[in-house]
Amino acid sequence: MELTWFNIIEILGTIAFASSGTTRAIRKQYDLFGLFVLGFVTAIGGGTIRDIFIGNLPVEWLSDFTLISTITVTVILTYLFYRFMDKLRWWVFFFDAIGLGLFTILGIEKGLEFGLSPVIGLLLGVITACFGGVIRDILSSEKPLLLREEIYAFASISGGVLYILLNFITEMSHEVNAIFSVLLIVLVRTLSIRYKWSLKVPFKTQPPE
Amino acid sequence: MELTWFNIIEILGTIAFASSGTTRAIRKQYDLFGLFVLGFVTAIGGGTIRDIFIGNLPVEWLSDFTLISTITVTVILTYLFYRFMDKLRWWVFFFDAIGLGLFTILGIEKGLEFGLSPVIGLLLGVITACFGGVIRDILSSEKPLLLREEIYAFASISGGVLYILLNFITEMSHEVNAIFSVLLIVLVRTLSIRYKWSLKVPFKTQPPE
Amino acid sequence: MELTWFNIIEILGTIAFASSGTTRAIRKQYDLFGLFVLGFVTAIGGGTIRDIFIGNLPVEWLSDFTLISTITVTVILTYLFYRFMDKLRWWVFFFDAIGLGLFTILGIEKGLEFGLSPVIGLLLGVITACFGGVIRDILSSEKPLLLREEIYAFASISGGVLYILLNFITEMSHEVNAIFSVLLIVLVRTLSIRYKWSLKVPFKTQPPE
Numbered sequence: 001m002e003l004t005w006f007n008i009i010e011i012l013g014t015i016a017f018a019s020s021g022t023t024r025a026i027r028k029q030y031d032l033f034g035l036f037v038l039g040f041v042t043a044i045g046g047g048t049i050r051d052i053f054i055g056n057l058p059v060e061w062l063s064d065f066t067l068i069s070t071i072t073v074t075v076i077l078t079y080l081f082y083r084f085m086d087k088l089r090w091w092v093f094f095f096d097a098i099g100l101g102l103f104t105i106l107g108i109e110k111g112l113e114f115g116l117s118p119v120i121g122l123l124l125g126v127i128t129a130c131f132g133g134v135i136r137d138i139l140s141s142e143k144p145l146l147l148r149e150e151i152y153a154f155a156s157i158s159g160g161v162l163y164i165l166l167n168f169i170t171e172m173s174h175e176v177n178a179i180f181s182v183l184l185i186v187l188v189r190t191l192s193i194r195y196k197w198s199l200k201v202p203f204k205t206q207p208p209e
Numbered sequence: 210m211e212l213t214w215f216n217i218i219e220i221l222g223t224i225a226f227a228s229s230g231t232t233r234a235i236r237k238q239y240d241l242f243g244l245f246v247l248g249f250v251t252a253i254g255g256g257t258i259r260d261i262f263i264g265n266l267p268v269e270w271l272s273d274f275t276l277i278s279t280i281t282v283t284v285i286l287t288y289l290f291y292r293f294m295d296k297l298r299w300w301v302f303f304f305d306a307i308g309l310g311l312f313t314i315l316g317i318e319k320g321l322e323f324g325l326s327p328v329i330g331l332l333l334g335v336i337t338a339c340f341g342g343v344i345r346d347i348l349s350s351e352k353p354l355l356l357r358e359e360i361y362a363f364a365s366i367s368g369g370v371l372y373i374l375l376n377f378i379t380e381m382s383h384e385v386n387a388i389f390s391v392l393l394i395v396l397v398r399t400l401s402i403r404y405k406w407s408l409k410v411p412f413k414t415q416p417p418e
Numbered sequence: 419m420e421l422t423w424f425n426i427i428e429i430l431g432t433i434a435f436a437s438s439g440t441t442r443a444i445r446k447q448y449d450l451f452g453l454f455v456l457g458f459v460t461a462i463g464g465g466t467i468r469d470i471f472i473g474n475l476p477v478e479w480l481s482d483f484t485l486i487s488t489i490t491v492t493v494i495l496t497y498l499f500y501r502f503m504d505k506l507r508w509w510v511f512f513f514d515a516i517g518l519g520l521f522t523i524l525g526i527e528k529g530l531e532f533g534l535s536p537v538i539g540l541l542l543g544v545i546t547a548c549f550g551g552v553i554r555d556i557l558s559s560e561k562p563l564l565l566r567e568e569i570y571a572f573a574s575i576s577g578g579v580l581y582i583l584l585n586f587i588t589e590m591s592h593e594v595n596a597i598f599s600v601l602l603i604v605l606v607r608t609l610s611i612r613y614k615w616s617l618k619v620p621f622k623t624q625p626p627e
Contacts, residue, residue, distance in 0.1 A: 033564065033571040048471070053257070055266025057473025062538050120271050134348070139552070141561045143350045146242065153242040262466070264475025329480050343557070352559045355451065362451040 013099025045132030101182030222308025254341030310391030431517025463550030519600030
């Protein structure tokens with residue numbers, strides 16, 4: 001997991017996540033400090049929860065200046081170019097999907113590295129990829145989006161399962177498997193938005209209206 | 210703490226807690242992923258906070274497949290039989306009270322095992338038993354029930370105090386003391402519902418209406 | 419950091435934070451247990467998050483009886499004398515500002531002690547000083563005040579930066595530097611309230627009203 005392109009994509013994903021948090025803070029009319037808090041929390045919240053759960057402390061970003069500088073610059077740029085964010089919407093969505101994919105793989109790898117089983121690894125991958133957004137939603141007093149509407153976690157899970165299966169079944173390197181898995185996650189995200197997929201569960205017990 | 214019946218009751222308590230989280234998610238119209246998140250968080254949230262506070266990492270459920278499978282099956286069954294949950298209300302309440310009791314004792318035992326004082330042990334017991342529900346409430350955008358209305362924490366505290374006192378005063382085994390303590394917790398919960406006890410604090414300073 | 423007056427001020431800060439949490443719980447009509455939870459969480463939440471991030475576990479307050487007793491007594495007294503709290507408003511504000519200052523310094527010192535860089539130390543100082551209030555706001559279903567309105571985090575940051583600079587530049591003892599830094603934080607807080615400073619960010623993109 002030392003390849004340079006891996007790190008580049010991780011940074012792109014971090015940018016997308018930090019930008020999503022900053023955008024939320026702007027919409028909520030939070031102050032400057034609020035912008036930074038939501039930017040940071042969205043980008044590193046999932047990985048932080050994962051690191052705490054597995055006891056990988058101090059949490060990694062405390063000594064990762066690349067990450068901290070990346071998020072800081074992203075928050076500032078997102079604020080300055082907020083008026084153009086709407087035009088960049090597709091790019092933001094695209095990087096966010098890649099970030100979702102890559103953070104899923106990173107979480108799984110971290111779990112396996114700590115000697116945990118693939119199922120737990122998958123769980124940690126989903127936590128890494130999805131729970132920064134949950135904290136963002138809590139801090140901005142929104143019902144967690146993840147739990148309600150979008151095929152967000154499902155995309156993460158599908159790619160995570162593919163990654164674990166490929167590692168087991170094929171002889172391909174983890175890097176190659178990661179590419180396929182991230183591509184699947186981006187694909188599922190794109191299709192789910194395009195065709196309005198939903199995991200909404202039907203309940204026959206609800207009163208007729 | 211290795212007795213089989215202990216584990217059985219722990220599983221019953223876990224089922225009750227997971228079911229309560231799933232029910233909440235269904236009522237909030239969360240999607241399938243939301244059902245699992247709230248089921249898991251309610252069942253293991255309290256123990257996770259305790260384990261993090263005392264540095265018992267990786268958190269225990271990461272390697273407890275019985276627990277993870279139990280919660281998974283509970284979420285699915287709660288969803289499938291949601292329409293009957295109302296009829297099962299009494300059983301859900303009963304298992305929840307037992308879960309509250311047992312998680313209190315488990316938390317205290319864990320604290321003592323880590324060389325902490327009985328007072329801190331009691332605190333950890335209450336955290337183990339009650340804070341899964343607090344996280345459930347936060348994730349479903351509800352004011353934490355625990356902090357407002359019910360004699361929930363009080364039941365946990367009363368049983369915890371009894372447990373610690375019995376361990377100090379009597380020669381009885383911890384298992385026997387645990388039985389008495391869990392029974393007290395179930396009793397306090399039942400009476401508090403039956404007679405609508407409340408810890409609501411009166412304030413003379415409130416403006417007359 | 420072993421001076422007696424340091425500990426005294428830390429206790430005064432803890433009292434102010436615990437009192438602010440209890441007051442919030444009373445206003446939200448939480449029950450007795452809710453008063454204690456919000457009192458504790460506000461006073462120790464920031465330090466707990468810091469300790470978890472840096473892996474300083476078990477968290478310190480678990481073995482700090484002075485702290486636990488202080489908070490317990492504060493919660494009870496705040497409840498009993500709630501009707502006078504309004505007259506004590508200035509004192510509460512003053513101790514809260516001192517608490518903010520001291521917790522910032524304590525967090526920085528803890529970070530340096532764990533071999534982290536000054537920038538990360540500053541971050542940990544701000545987390546120590548400010549995030550107890552964030553958890554208080556989440557638990558009482560309020561939009562986090564910190565992220566919206568007040569020059570709270572900014573005061574903490576300004577004092578933290580001064581403290582780190584003084585340690586680098588001057589030969590003065592950390593204790594003396596801490597005094598100057600806490601004074602700056604109290605000053606910034608006071609001026610920000612007096613002159614209604616704000617870090618609200620302007621957005622040209624907002625629709626005209």
